[in-house]
Amino acid sequence: MKIGDQVRFLNEIGGGRVAGFQGKNIVLVEDEDGFQVPMLKTEVVVVGDEDYGTSHLVEVKASSMKAAQKMNDEEEEETDPADKPITFRPKPEERRGGDRLSVYLAFVPMDVKELTQTRFESYLVNDSNYYLRYTYMTGENNAWTLRAEGELEPNTKEFIEEFGREDLNALEHTIVQMVAYKRDKPFLQKPPVNAQLNVDTMKFYKLHAFRENDFFEQPALIYTLIENDVQKIKV
Numbered sequence: 727m728k729i730g731d732q733v734r735f736l737n738e739i740g741g742g743r744v745a746g747f748q749g750k751n752i753v754l755v756e757d758e759d760g761f762q763v764p765m766l767k768t769e770v771v772v773v774g775d776e777d778y779g780t781s782h783l784v785e786v787k788a789s790s791m792k793a794a795q796k797m798n799d800e801e802e803e804e805t806d807p808a809d810k811p812i813t814f815r816p817k818p819e820e821r822r823g824g825d826r827l828s829v830y831l832a833f834v835p836m837d838v839k840e841l842t843q844t845r846f847e848s849y850l851v852n853d854s855n856y857y858l859r860y861t862y863m864t865g866e867n868n869a870w871t872l873r874a875e876g877e878l879e880p881n882t883k884e885f886i887e888e889f890g891r892e893d894l895n896a897l898e899h900t901i902v903q904m905v906a907y908k909r910d911k912p913f914l915q916k917p918p919v920n921a922q923l924n925v926d927t928m929k930f931y932k933l934h935a936f937r938e939n940d941f942f943e944q945p946a947l948i949y950t951l952i953e954n955d956v957q958k959i960k961v
Contacts, residue, residue, distance in 0.1 A: 727753065733770040741773065751797070817910070818880040824855035826954045827906055827916055831923075832883070832939075833930070833947040841933055848886040851941050851948075852878045856906040856916065862886055865899045883941055894927040902951055921951040 727733070727744060733755055734741035742763070745756040753770060754762045768791065830851040837844040852858050858878040863870045874886045889897070900923050906916040929935035929947055936945035950958055 727767065727770075727772055731772045734773050735765065736769050736771060741770070818855075818882075820855040821881060824853070824881060825914065826854065827856060827919070828853040828953045829858065829902075829904065829919070829921075829951045830941070831900070831902060831921075831949045831951055832941060834942055834944060835936060835946075836888075838933070838936060838945055841931070841936075845888055845890045846930065847888050849883045849941075850878055850886060850902070851883040852880060853941075854906070855880045856908060856913070858904045858906055860902060860904045863901045863903075864896050865901065866896070870901070871896075891930065894925075894930060897925045898927060900925055904951075916955070919952055919957060921957060923949055923951075925949070 729744050729746060731744045732741065733744055733753070735755075740757065742755045742757040744753055745762050746754040748754065748764060751767055752764050753767050755765050755770060756762050830853065832849045832851055834847045834849065835841060835844045836847060850858075850860060850862070857880060860875065860878055861872060862874040863872050865871065876884070878884050902919070902921045902923075904919040904921075906919075907913065936947050939946050939948055941948075952958070
């Protein structure tokens, strides 16, 4: 089959001229109105002077199906197992004492040595054995903006966003809402968390506000959203 050949469709009425190809398996068939229809090569047949009665079409279709199966078998043989997507997802490890919720909002300077010029990164830190479905919002005059949402795995931290000093005013009023749960096992239900805090933007100009901590190699400004199942907003 080549560009310019006249073809008919096997499973439906119609056909046209071969205008091009997409990859190894798709042929572009241009009809009499100039529209190009993508079709599997196995679903079209080149027409000539042959008999296109029912018996001939059945034979052609059977031949095409065999060719398609052979092509699929060859592709499977050529596929390196290492190229196949990884579908196994290991279960997160639980730790002793982790069944009490402890979650923190952290602001980390990208270059603490250049505090007057550096940009910052924000993270949610989940120091518990629970998954967290969360939303992270900031507001001004009762108008709230969703800045991030997602699922946070147990005993992990998740990058939220990068921002500069020009964005500080927008962060003054922040809400983090969370629902805690476990997968594939029974668990104690936790009340939904609705942590509202006022971020002191002046702290981003003070080196001593960024402290050594257990979650980051560099100093960070950390707000406690909930700790040991007790919701409390403080640095």
